[in-house]
Amino acid sequence: MKIRRVALARFRLALREPLVTAAGRIGEREGVLVRLYGSAGALGAGEATPIAGFEMERVDESWETLVALAPRLVGEDVRDLEAILDGVETSAPQAPCARSALDAALHDAAARIEGRTVAAWLAVRRGRRARRSVRVNALLGARDPERLAAAAARAVAEGFETLKLKVSGSCIEDDVERVRAVRRTAGRRARLRLDANGGWKEEEARDALARLAPFEIELVEQPVDANDLAALARLRAESAVRVAADESAAGLSRAARVITLRAADAICIKLGACGGIRPALQLAEHAAAAGIGVFVTSGLDGAIARAAALQLAAALPGPLPACGLATGDLLRDDLAACPGPVRGALVLPRATGLGVSPAAAALARIGVGPEVEFEAGGA
Ligand SMILES: [Mg+2]
CATH class of the missing domain: 3.20.20.120 (Enolase-like C-terminal domain)
Structure with a gap:
């Protein structure tokens, strides 16, 4: 099952009420949504929403990392998950949150192909x-x-x-x-x-x-x-x-x-x-x-x-x-x-993969800036 297209979109999530922690006040969260597509449609999704204080990169760095890695995923087969993840780990050692987004999207895709939830696929x-x-x-x-x-x-x-x-x-x-x-x-x-x-x-x-x-x-x-x-x-x-x-x-x-x-x-x-x-x-x-x-x-x-x-x-x-x-x-x-x-x-949701898919309408409300897509043939 080959990845034909990778779409990246930034988004912003507001909290209903700011959360006060010893590290400060959190009023909103910013992240990057990753979506993988095959020839028959959506394959999997992942999300990088880094939070300060946990050794994660900043959201701009998540974005830059994902923009750099996304073209390399096009043409890969999601069944080669282990090898793809090896490559991702080597290429982006300083961006764990961006890596987690790709890791989730690949697990989502691999589990869906087998008709299982990611949890069942792992277990x-x-x-x-x-x-x-x-x-x-x-x-x-x-x-x-x-x-x-x-x-x-x-x-x-x-x-x-x-x-x-x-x-x-x-x-x-x-x-x-x-x-x-x-x-x-x-x-x-x-x-x-x-x-x-x-x-x-x-x-x-x-x-x-x-x-x-x-x-x-x-x-x-x-x-x-x-x-x-x-x-x-x-x-x-x-x-x-x-x-x-x-x-x-x-x-x-x-x-x-x-x-x-x-x-x-x-x-x-x-x-x-x-x-x-x-x-x-x-x-x-x-x-x-x-x-x-x-x-x-x-x-x-x-x-x-x-x-x-x-x-x-x-x-x-x-x-x-x-x-x-x-x-x-x-x-x-x-x-x-x-x-x-x-x-x-x-x-656990009954649906396969992560059990949840990004809603197309959501990005219209919470998306920030244009989506970026990478396709076979170089987009
Ligand atoms: Mg804690």
Whole structure:
């Protein structure tokens, strides 16, 4: 099944409400949509929506990388996925998010040809079955305790078992009050996950986690600076709260260091940071061999990248903590209509490939600048 045409389009996704993290305020997301076509029509799609703080390239660099690589894909057969991905990895070592878009589009195409979902396509090759659904966490974005409690109540009523909130953006006392409000509303059975986005100094993290541990925290993502693996490892060893590496594990070589140093109890996988589904599976296997679990999260991506992350999560073996993939509702508009979570889980779409295709009308609303196409014969 040969690729006859590659189309690239830039887009901009506005958030319904800006999300405030320790790293700053996120009001909109910009990305690049990749679509592969064969002689009979659409083959597959992928998305690069890089997010700051995770060792990804900037969106202009994603675009430049994809413009450079797209002509080389024309004429390739998607069944040669492994060889094509080898070439992509060699050609664009500094652009993991652009690589993840091509990786997703190629997996989408390869799985569609076999009439399977990407998750089933991946799982079958490893002698296992894919999950039919993936448990996801609710992300509670509000700052003040009252609004947080109201959001927690809604999430629990909708069936979410894991609630995540951002911490470290203000003083520890504020975080204690916010976590207290969520725990009081959510009840004892809810899992509470925190994400500090590297906003605490080591001593602050130690103090904060000691004060937050009585609220029975499931885990804390990135309590300290991404580059301070020694501090992360010390907190892992000392703290009553389990520690997950997110920004510290952005990129395969960084994730490998986290694993070697046993610096975290779990690693948070973002496709755009590690370069796609294929390297993400390798990372998950490497982590599992060291007794470190993984979960998959979106970097506030559009529908196509979230679909790829969902397919990856569904293909992972063993126990899987709730994944951070229920972020579609945070966006005002999207690349495709995508079913949201039901009772705290995302059900895999029945359609083959990624299970979601970009809606032609979406680009008319959220596209930025002209589309660029590359075709056989040189376009
Ligand atoms: Mg995080």
